[in-house]
Amino acid sequence: MIRCIQKFSELIRSAGGLQQAQQQSQTLSGKQQAHRPAHALLCPGGCSSGDPLYELDSLAERHPSDALFIAAALVATAVAEGRPASWLEAWADDSFVCSSGGSRWADGGEGEGEGSEDEEPDCAAEEGWALLHTGVLSRLPAEARALAAPLLDPGLFARLLAAVERRVLPLQAAAAGGEVHEATAQLDALLALEAADSEDGLPPHAGADAPAAAVTARRLVCLLSQQTLRVSHSCLPRSQLQLEPHADAPPAMPRARLVPLRPLAAAEEPPSLAWVPTANASLEERAAALRARFGASFACACERCSYEARGGSVGAPLVALARDAMEDGRLAAATAMLRARVSACRTDGDAWMLLGTALLGSERWTAAHEAWRAGAELAPHHALLGRQCRKDRSYRADGVAAAAGGAEGAAPCEVHALAGGGPACKVVVSRSPLFSAVECERAVAAAEAHAAKSGGWTTSRHRAVPTTDVPVHEVPELLRWFNHAMAGRIAPLLAAQFRVAAADIRVHDAFLVRYSASGGQAHLPLHTDESVLSLTVVLNDEFEGGGTFFADLRRSLSPPVGHLVAFHGRALHGGEPIVSGVRYIVAAFLYVAVEEPAAAPPLPELFAGCKRARRDRGDDAMPAGGGGGEAETFCFGF
Ligand SMILES: O=C(O)CCC(=O)C(=O)O
Ligand SMILES: [Fe+2]
Numbered sequence: 001m002i003r004c005i006q007k008f009s010e011l012i013r014s015a016g017g018l019q020q021a022q023q024q025s026q027t028l029s030g031k032q033q034a035h036r037p038a039h040a041l042l043c044p045g046g047c048s049s050g051d052p053l054y055e056l057d058s059l060a061e062r063h064p065s066d067a068l069f070i071a072a073a074l075v076a077t078a079v080a081e082g083r084p085a086s087w088l089e090a091w092a093d094d095s096f097v098c099s100s101g102g103s104r105w106a107d108g109g110e111g112e113g114e115g116s117e118d119e120e121p122d123c124a125a126e127e128g129w130a131l132l133h134t135g136v137l138s139r140l141p142a143e144a145r146a147l148a149a150p151l152l153d154p155g156l157f158a159r160l161l162a163a164v165e166r167r168v169l170p171l172q173a174a175a176a177g178g179e180v181h182e183a184t185a186q187l188d189a190l191l192a193l194e195a196a197d198s199e200d201g202l203p204p205h206a207g208a209d210a211p212a213a214a215v216t217a218r219r220l221v222c223l224l225s226q227q228t229l230r231v232s233h234s235c236l237p238r239s240q241l242q243l244e245p246h247a248d249a250p251p252a253m254p255r256a257r258l259v260p261l262r263p264l265a266a267a268e269e270p271p272s273l274a275w276v277p278t279a280n281a282s283l284e285e286r287a288a289a290l291r292a293r294f295g296a297s298f299a300c301a302c303e304r305c306s307y308e309a310r311g312g313s314v315g316a317p318l319v320a321l322a323r324d325a326m327e328d329g330r331l332a333a334a335t336a337m338l339r340a341r342v343s344a345c346r347t348d349g350d351a352w353m354l355l356g357t358a359l360l361g362s363e364r365w366t367a368a369h370e371a372w373r374a375g376a377e378l379a380p381h382h383a384l385l386g387r388q389c390r391k392d393r394s395y396r397a398d399g400v401a402a403a404a405g406g407a408e409g410a411a412p413c414e415v416h417a418l419a420g421g422g423p424a425c426k427v428v429v430s431r432s433p434l435f436s437a438v439e440c441e442r443a444v445a446a447a448e449a450h451a452a453k454s455g456g457w458t459t460s461r462h463r464a465v466p467t468t469d470v471p472v473h474e475v476p477e478l479l480r481w482f483n484h485a486m487a488g489r490i491a492p493l494l495a496a497q498f499r500v501a502a503a504d505i506r507v508h509d510a511f512l513v514r515y516s517a518s519g520g521q522a523h524l525p526l527h528t529d530e531s532v533l534s535l536t537v538v539l540n541d542e543f544e545g546g547g548t549f550f551a552d553l554r555r556s557l558s559p560p561v562g563h564l565v566a567f568h569g570r571a572l573h574g575g576e577p578i579v580s581g582v583r584y585i586v587a588a589f590l591y592v593a594v595e596e597p598a599a600a601p602p603l604p605e606l607f608a609g610c611k612r613a614r615r616d617r618g619d620d621a622m623p624a625g626g627g628g629g630e631a632e633t634f635c636f637g638f
Contacts (some may be wrong), residue, residue: 024242041136042076044293052135058127067164068128074160079136085150092159129157134137192298234272234302235286236324237261259569262324265303265317265502272302279328283308311341326358342375349375349382356388365508365532365591394473395483395507410496411489413566418552427550428497433562434489439481440539440561444584446477447512457514465527467575468520469511472586482510482586483551494533494566500592504531510588512539515546517580524575526551531569531589538563543581549574 044057045290066101078088133152137145150156239260284304290298304324307316318341325334338355341348352375359368369392376385413428449472451457457468472478486507495502508531515522528551538550538561546566547558551572557565558576567573569589 018132041080041139042072046298047572049399052131052138055133056128056135059124063124066126070164071157071160072128072132074164075132075151075157076136077452079140079144082147083151085153085156088151088156088160091162092156125158125161126154127358128161129154132157155226209465232272233274233276233290233300234304235274235276235278236272236301236302236304236320237274237278238264238269261327262320265320278304280330290295290301314567318344319348319354322354324357326354326361329361331358331362334378335362340427342378346378349379351386352376352379353382353388360530361596363532365506366593369506369508369591391471391473394479395510396488410492411496412494415497416550416553416557418567418571419552424498424499425571427553427565427567427571428493429557429559429563430493433560434493434564435485435537435562437561440537440584442453443478443481443512443586444539446475446481447514447584450475450478457520461511461520466524467513467524467587468509468515469513469587471597472510472512472588475512478512482588486588490535490564493564494535497566498568499535500533504593506591506593508589508591510586513575513585513587515543515575515578515583517543517545517582522579523577526572526574528572529569529589532591533566534571534590535564535566535586535588538565539584543578543583545577545579546583547576549576 026201042053042056044051047054048053049058056068056072060072063069074091075086077083078085097423116441129152135152136148136152140148200283276286278286281289286305287300290300303317304321307313307321318337322334322337322341325331325337335355335358338351338358341351342355345351352371356368356371359365359371372385373392375382376389379385387461411434412431414431416427418425418427450470456469459468460466461469461471469479472482486505491502491505494500494505513524514520515524538559541561547556548567549556550567551574556576559565
């Protein structure tokens with residue numbers, strides 16, 4: 001049996017997004033990469049009977065409540081994180097709200113309610129401490145043992161157990177019984193205690209700049225049912241633990257649960273979690289971590305280990321392995337697995353779709369679109385592939401590829417060089433309008449009419465940094481206008497400015513964006529686009545503020561109606577907040593078709609030096625309204 005205490009840092013990371021998740025009522029996803037030192041100290045997985053941690057596990061299991069388990073987790077956390085004994089003392093000794101009865105663990109007078117004196121003395125506290133003490137010390141390096149000793153004190157452990165029974169078990173019961181208000185109120189009190197700790201100069205719980213939500217996670221760890229944690233290890237885990245808002249209306253107690261990371265690789269696949277860091281860890285690194293965790297004879301037999309050990313194997317769940325690799329950012333490995341999959345099973349639409357996505361993530365735009373096209377032909381009933389290909393066709397039909405002329409006659413531009421150095425590392429702004437006011441008005445009217453009859457503007461087509469928009473290819477009038485403009489006016493301008501062949505420019509996505517100062521979206525946070533080149537076309541001027549903000553330039557560019565701003569997709573930029581009115585633009589993400597020799601990245605020399613930017617959105621380069629958090633990559637939807 002493998003039972004694991006907790007993936008603390010995963011919970012903390014999940015909880016970091018908790019408020020966001022509550023707002024967006026969506027669960028967090030994606031495999032978390034985490035170091036789990038507390039778990040490593042306590043996990044009985046791989047141990048056999050006689051090992052103190054195995055015995056502690058059995059003792060905790062025999063006990064009717066989770067108290068022993070939780071108290072041991074707290075001690076292991078304190079040891080693993082180098083906390084002072086006062087951190088555990090604060091847990092054990094505070095006069096924290098105690099709404100339930102007394103404790104069976106309390107030693108002489110520590111238990112609060114009636115009953116504690118009368119109950120049978122329970123030797124599990126002593127026995128539990130002895131097992132914890134021996135087991136944890138045996139896993140610590142010699143030099144860490146002296147530091148851990150004060151945390152492994154028997155009296156402190158007994159008081160901790162008492163406190164867990166007093167405080168945590170009622171919380172658990174309240175949460176389980178649906179008394180979410182009661183549980184939330186008590187949790188708040190715990191958080192107040194935590195805040196007092198920090199004011200006293202105790203180390204903050206999850207690093208100096210951890211968000212407050214991380215603290216919540218620490219406490220919530222204690223609310224988890226042991227049952228949730230009885231899951232075996234796999235380097236290709238089926239699930240992960242996540243904190244989620246309670247389904248009931250807020251204020252409600254968030255809860256942790258196992259969430260699937262992917263579809264089953266095989267019908268009989270058992271549930272699994274990764275108990276060692278697996279993202280970007282080699283077979284050897286994982287094996288070493290697993291041996292350290294589960295004992296010298298532990299050998300992982302998961303699908304990923306088997307596949308990697310044999311250098312690829314027939315019958316491996318390639319799509320599941322590829323998804324996992326993509327989550328870790330191992331895109332070349334994912335691409336190879338998916339290529340193997342689609343040559344073995346040419347009609348696997350999911351594999352073709354993912355292959356395109358992996359190629360896109362590697363900025364192999366041409367190959368990505370080609371994979372989607374080939375997939376749609378071979379798996380004609382695959383809905384996503386079908387949509388993608390219809391979209392690609394709509395921008396090609398009478399569009400960019402038809403641009404006969406080269407750069408000759410292209411409209412002149414004002415050029416702003418960006419840091420990075422390559423010839424494409426710049427922003428260009430047309431010196432004269434490319435579009436008449438009438439054309440722009442018509443485009444806006446077409447988008448508004450489409451939104452009115454099709455249920456409104458879309459707000460979630462783009463994953464990381466969504467705009468409020470209407471996809472150009474879904475509005476025939478807009479599409480005709482846009483394709484015509486691309487071929488005749490935009491592509492020649494881009495060809496002249498960015499030294500690419502006009503006929504090679506392809507549209508990856510195009511959309512008409514609406515910003516509103518009075519409700520709706522008023523700005524777009526800093527981000528990079530999923531494109532080789534991007535452009536915006538200004539469609540109106542009935543607003544104040546606004547413009548396309550460029551971090552490198554530290555300013556917004558906001559030319560008059562009909563003008564175009566174009567830049568390479570790696571430039572960090574955003575939509576400057578508007579302060580009044582409504583702002584409309586067309587935005588387009590473009591790539592350049594290349595004859596791609598199998599593995600070469602496209603246009604290496606053109607973009608040399610233009611690293612894809614990753615900076616905080618809260619950077620002072622961003623004017624008010626930028627918000628906090630990470631700069632994101634703008635990914636398209638349909
Ligand atoms: O609002 C703007 O000017 C920028 C829009 C943008 O960056 C985008 O849609 O990706
Ligand atoms: Fe953008």
